[in-house]
Amino acid sequence: MSLDQESGGLALATAAPHAFVRLAPPSGSTWFTRHPGSASAKIREKAVCTPGIPQGVLEQYRKLAASLHHSQAEHGTRIIMMASTLASEGKTLTATNLALTLSESYRRRVLLIDADLRRPTVQLMFDLPNVSGLNDALHGDEDARCSIFDVSTHLSILTAGRPNQDPMSGLTSDRMRRLITAAATEFDWVIIDTPPVGILPDANLLAAMVDTVILVVAAGGTPFRLVNRAVEAIGRDRIFGVVLNKVHAEDLWGGYSSYSYYGYGTQDDQR
Ligand SMILES: Nc1ncnc2c1ncn2[C@@H]1O[C@H](COP(=O)(O)OP(=O)(O)O)[C@@H](O)[C@H]1O
Ligand SMILES: [Mg+2]
Numbered sequence: 605m606s607l608d609q610e611s612g613g614l615a616l617a618t619a620a621p622h623a624f625v626r627l628a629p630p631s632g633s634t635w636f637t638r639h640p641g642s643a644s645a646k647i648r649e650k651a652v653c654t655p656g657i658p659q660g661v662l663e664q665y666r667k668l669a670a671s672l673h674h675s676q677a678e679h680g681t682r683i684i685m686m687a688s689t690l691a692s693e694g695k696t697l698t699a700t701n702l703a704l705t706l707s708e709s710y711r712r713r714v715l716l717i718d719a720d721l722r723r724p725t726v727q728l729m730f731d732l733p734n735v736s737g738l739n740d741a742l743h744g745d746e747d748a749r750c751s752i753f754d755v756s757t758h759l760s761i762l763t764a765g766r767p768n769q770d771p772m773s774g775l776t777s778d779r780m781r782r783l784i785t786a787a788a789t790e791f792d793w794v795i796i797d798t799p800p801v802g803i804l805p806d807a808n809l810l811a812a813m814v815d816t817v818i819l820v821v822a823a824g825g826t827p828f829r830l831v832n833r834a835v836e837a838i839g840r841d842r843i844f845g846v847v848l849n850k851v852h853a854e855d856l857w858g859g860y861s862s863y864s865y866y867g868y869g870t871q872d873d874q875r
Contacts, residue, residue, distance in 0.1 A: 623786035721771035724764030737765025
């Protein structure tokens with residue numbers, strides 16, 4: 605029976621069974637073998653699937669993935685906002701490496717969404733075209749399905765699309781809420797790379813749409829008072845944990861390597 609018959613002619617809104625159109629990446633563009641020397645190759649150097657990444661680095665991402673996995677089992681956590689106070693603290697790299705770890709090591713279905721609409725870079729990480737994406741889904745035809753790229757068996761990417769210098773209204777809109785809710789029905793994990801909180805006056809509105817927030821902090825770089833302000837803007841109780849990023853390996857293990865290191869602490873660690 606159609607909804608129209610049942611409701612006496614009133615059309616009821618229902619969620620589309622599949623809100624996304626799955627696209628294969630353009631030919632020649634596969635994650636593991638691509639254009640050495642290109643801007644993308646450079647930006648991918650620190651991705652966990654690049655050969656030569658130190659084992660200790662891989663372990664830090666696995667630790668983060670394991671605590672999220674645990675949180676999913678306990679609390680149904682599924683939608684993550686990757687936030688930072690300022691630009692260049694490492695949100696995109698952390699979001700990418702977490703997405704790769706959850707999809708490759710845990711074999712979970714992951715959608716990585718580039719919501720940093722002012723400065724989108726996820727397409728560079730995965731060598732994808734950025735002609736259409738989240739911004740178009742938020743401002744285009746309401747009925748159009750959103751195109752995503754399946755870059756591996758378990759990992760899909762929604763690029764940012766046309767850059768938008770005023771991203772806030774779209775990111776906090778009901779359409780954004782519907783899009784991430786639909787994503788959470790098709791994927792085990794939805795990871796949202798977002799603009800820095802410093803330029804996101806309504807960070808709490810976006811944070812309220814997700815299950816939890818991971819705050820990336822560049823070690824030794826971001827003033828504590830600004831980090832504190834970002835925590836207040838997001839809402840302390842919304843934050844799952846902090847990734848302390850760009851920590852020098854020597855600071856951790858006395859000269860193990862000159863490669864920057866990653867660490868994270870959960871709220872429990874901070875008590
Ligand atoms: N732990 C790290 N060690 C070394 N370089 C890093 C680390 N995290 C991020 N970077 C580099 O810092 C730059 C900014 O990182 P990115 O993830 O793009 O930041 P954001 O998305 O917060 O603006 C990139 O060149 C990235 O490769
Ligand atoms: Mg970024």
